[in-house]
Amino acid sequence: MSMLLRPYKPSDATAITSWIKDEFHLRQWSADRFPNYPVSPNDMNLYYREFIDGKNSVALTLCDDNEVVGYITLRIPGDDLSERRLGFVIVDDSKRRKGLGKTLVKMAVDYAFRELGASKVSLGVFENNHSAIHCYTAAGFHRVSVPKRESYECLGEKWECIEMKRYSWGTIRLIKPNEIPLLTDFLYEAIYQPGDYPKVPRTVLQEPMVWAYVDNFGSLSDDVCHIAIVDDLIVGAIWSRLGCSYGKLDDSTPELAISLYPQYRGRGIGNQLLSCHLAHLKEKGYKQITLSVDKTNYAVKMYVKAGFNNIMDREHDYLMIYDFAK
Known part of the structure; x- marks a missing residue:
């Protein structure tokens, strides 16, 4: 395998949206960011054009040789320019359980530290997304205490998020x-x-x-x-x-x-x-x-x-x- 993390291209959307097989997994991936299921390549690119500016937020695609196998975003979550926040983490569902998610997250974190000058990277993950929590933990993230946990209404239920962070020092x-x-x-x-x-x-x-x-x-x-x-x-x-x-x-x-x-x-x-x-x-x-x-x-x-x-x-x-x- 020859893994490359590169800037997202609109043509990547066809492969990425094909990995979302049902609405449950759509909500785990994007919460309420996309109102309807299924998500089309056009839906994804409309969101990209509106919310990814290439400066305060970036979208990255993971490629194995020339094949699109993963997608992730990084953004500045507030006034703290030393922090980047991971989002929209997804890998090719046919290649799961091969460490691809861990590879994607580690490469994105390294990019945040090395290229963007971040000193910490944070993320929120739904507490019902056990495989993602395991992936983030394996990539060096740990849970942190926050005054109020983030939550969303998904599929008629209240889903709560776990806050996790990783730091550049270790x-x-x-x-x-x-x-x-x-x-x-x-x-x-x-x-x-x-x-x-x-x-x-x-x-x-x-x-x-x-x-x-x-x-x-x-x-x-x-x-x-x-x-x-x-x-x-x-x-x-x-x-x-x-x-x-x-x-x-x-x-x-x-x-x-x-x-x-x-x-x-x-x-x-x-x-x-x-x-x-x-x-x-x-x-x-x-x-x-x-x-x-x-x-x-x-x-x-x-x-x-x-x-x-x-x-x-x-x-x-x-x-x-x-x-x-x-």
């Missing part, structure tokens, strides 16, 4: 069992140590209230951890387990911990880890999550911005809570 994913020992390092990095103070000895990890955050992690179903990967290196982690230590509220509320290696701080990775982890826990049905943070820690601002509220002002730290129902 990827976020769930930790693997063989990587769990790394949490010992990240637990040490999670201890707030101002730069003008001597570092505490690593023996502090042996204290029961500290070690509780990682003790036999992964053995319980409520143990959840996401990691940040840059250039194939694990550089940060965020994890939670049922209330275990300084941030414990009750036996049914998970407690959060997060840390990055020092050289990767200040790059927005912590915010993105937090958003991903919160989205995951909300999807799993948790009602709330807590954390303990030193009052002088600059991370307090990050937690407040993310939606955490201070519920207890203690001598040295705040007990904060995030309500998933809000």
Whole structure:
């Protein structure tokens, strides 16, 4: 195979529209953008001429040699010129289950980063589109938390979207069992140590209230951890387990911990880890999550911005809570 991602041509519409076999799949692909099924090549080209300007939005066709096998769009979703949003992702239905969708998405993301100068790529996918969610996850996207989920009326039902993102710096994913020992390092990095103070000895990890955050992690179903990967290196982690230590509220509320290696701080990775982890826990049905943070820690601002509220002002730290129902 010789894959090429090139600008869309109106003549591509004949092949692309032939892949949409029923209205259910039309709605999964385009929501309410096309009012009627079936969609004709002319319908697609009319939409292209109205909404794809070649600057703020581009349409791309994937070709295998000279055969049209995929289609995707990228657009600037708002005022943030560093973001591009994927849309209208579709591949030849006769060539599915061969990794073609993953190839298309990865090539489009690379194009957004390399040619368009984007630092992040986002997308919305209907939660009933399981194959697409799997494809995007395989291509390095992860779910993120948003204030309000996008939804559409489709076929007499309300379809809700899952928001996903990928960043130019690397990827976020769930930790693997063989990587769990790394949490010992990240637990040490999670201890707030101002730069003008001597570092505490690593023996502090042996204290029961500290070690509780990682003790036999992964053995319980409520143990959840996401990691940040840059250039194939694990550089940060965020994890939670049922209330275990300084941030414990009750036996049914998970407690959060997060840390990055020092050289990767200040790059927005912590915010993105937090958003991903919160989205995951909300999807799993948790009602709330807590954390303990030193009052002088600059991370307090990050937690407040993310939606955490201070519920207890203690001598040295705040007990904060995030309500998933809000």
